[in-house]
């Protein structure tokens with residue numbers, strides 16, 4: 736799962752903890768991921784660090800708050816992976832042409848190794864085309880949610896995409912419900 740626009744409101748840069756707000760369906764969505772036996776993993780680009788908009792410590796503070804909110808509702812993340820880089824802005828080590836800035840596959844590859852994921856049976860769920868591209872770059876399937884940037888992506892850009900999303904949903908909970916029901920369908 737992508738973070739901003741998918742689990743939480745897309746507010747531009749989350750440069751203060753007070754700007755981070757989960758969507759009301761996110762706890763239920765992650766709990767369903769847990770109960771269905773999937774690993775629940777967040778992969779997020781936070782280039783605001785490279786840009787100098789906020790310190791790396793804020794990213795960790797926000798992510799700790801995300802985990803705490805989920806756990807308060809009986810949901811848990813199995814992994815949370817962050818790219819703090821930008822290829823052309825800021826200072827090293829944040830300024831670098833890394834392999835982990837989505838849609839590059841580095842974060843998902845780390846998750847695959849650390850958590851033993853089967854990417855061919857995995858989904859990436861996000862609100863931007865880059866999240867879809869990430870899915871396809873690692874041989875996973877791609878779900879686009881209409882929250883965050885998603886509705887605009889669908890309205891203004893999707894007709895020109897060479898490949899359509901494997902699934903389009905109003906929001907994360909609907910996406911997870913449909914992924915889970917697809918996974919239950921008997922093989923043909």
Ligand SMILES: [Mg+2]
Nearest residue numbers: 737739740862
């Ligand atoms: Mg997003």
Ligand SMILES: [Zn+2]
Nearest residue numbers: 818820833835
């Ligand atoms: Zn990176």
